[in-house]
Every structure is written in C-alpha cells, then in structure tokens.
Amino acid sequence: MRSGYYLPIVAVLLFGAMIARALAATIQITTTDLVFAPAEVSAKVGDTIQWINTDVFVHTATAHNGDFDVMMPPKTAVTSVLTRAGTVEYYCRFHPNMKAVLTIAP
C-alpha cells in the first residue's frame, strides 16, 4: 500500500506540530485603568498573547509597525498568536497614551 509509506511522514508532521504547540507559551497582558501590564514583555514567535481587558472601555493593542491590531472589548479576554519576530512597540488607538513593548524572539 502506498499510504503506508506516508504514515511516518504524517506522524512526524503531527508530532512536530504537537511539540511546537507544547513549547509555545501563553502570556497574559492586562489592561487596567488604561495601563498595559506588564509594560514590557518578552515572547517568542508562536506564543499566544492573552489580552485581558479589565476596564469598561474598549482598547486596542495596535503595533506601530502594523504587525497586529487586536480589538479588546471591555471586560473581555481575547487571544492572538505572534507570527513575526522583532521589538514591537504598540499602543491603544483609542487612548494613544497607553503604550507598551513586546520583544518577540524568532
């Protein structure tokens, strides 16, 4: 059977994906009283950011370089996955004096 030949490859791909997922971390960034906390976060490509907005106001996490623009509805948590490495300064479009930095390793 030809399909038997593919099986190990499929297995490697599957496990590979699982290992990658196991290594990827979930990092929480919270907005409370119009402040991103922690203000500086180090992460890796593939990590998930859980954006927790405890305010009654809508916020965004918007990268200055255009890499991400996450909408954060009031009293809600949303997630996004980091896809590109770099030091990314981001801010809230609605409250531009809310600023923070994500350092994303490859």
Added chain:
Amino acid sequence: MFIRLSAAIAALSLLGSPALAQGAKPTDPQIAHIAYTAGVIDINAAKQAIAKASNKEVKSFAQDMVRDHEAVNKQALDLVKKLKVTPEDNDTSKTLSKQAADKLAELDKLKGAEYDKAYVANEVAYHKAVNSALETQLIPSASNAELKSLLQTGLKIFQGHQQHAEQVAAKLK
C-alpha cells in the same frame, strides 16, 4: 477668537471658588449629578463633531469621546442604582448644562477647519477644567468609596482625553 474659555468651563471653575470651598461641600447625589452632566456635555459636543468635523483625526477623536464617556456614564448609572442614590440636580449642573448649550450653538456656526480647531481647543480646555474639578473638589468631597473610585477612574481616563486632545490640537496647527 477662541481664547475665550467656554462658559461651561467657567461654571466648573466655580467648584473651586472660595464660596463653595467654604463649607458648601457637594453631597454624593450632587457629585453624581455633576459628573454625569459633565459626561453628557462632552458626548453632545462629540456628536456635533462627528457630524460637522472635516478632519479625520478630529472625527475619530470625537468617536473616542462618545465611546468612553458613555461607558463612564453607564457605570455611574449602575452605581447610583446600586447605591439607591437619586442624582440631585444642583446649581453647578444647571450652570454647566446651560453654558454648554450656548457653547454648542457657538460652535455650530463655525465650519471646516475653523470648527475643527475650535472643537478640539474647547475639548482641551473642558477636560482640563473637569479634571481640576474632579481632583480638587469632587473626589475629595465624595464620601462613598465606590463613587470615589469611579471618579478616580474617570479622572484617569479624562486626563488621557486631555492629552489626546492636546496631541490632535498640535497637529491641526
């Protein structure tokens, strides 16, 4: 021409006047009413700006004002309901409303870039006045802890609005 402070701001500064500072401390129901009224005034000004402003950034600033002030006022309504407090109309709220209506009429006569500048300049001045009233009068006078904490959150967000308005104003020059 826009150096003249809006009348509403003059009314807010009354809060800091010696007459009120000497004894006539506003009560919680009055504070709730003043804070709510101040929010409504800014929402109305922003709605006018959404309809009239020509600059994209001014329009989106106005949308931010509606969103945030409505959120704060909803919190305020929820709180007064929870505390079973009836917001109490008072001279400060009345003067605020009357003078804000005059300012709205004055702004309504302006058009284009002239309107944009006048609206944003008034937003800077108005938030400055509201913040100073919150800091020096309303927050220290509030006796209920939850009301005090809501006013403090309000102060934080309005300080942000003031800075945002200043940034927008600087770009319009």
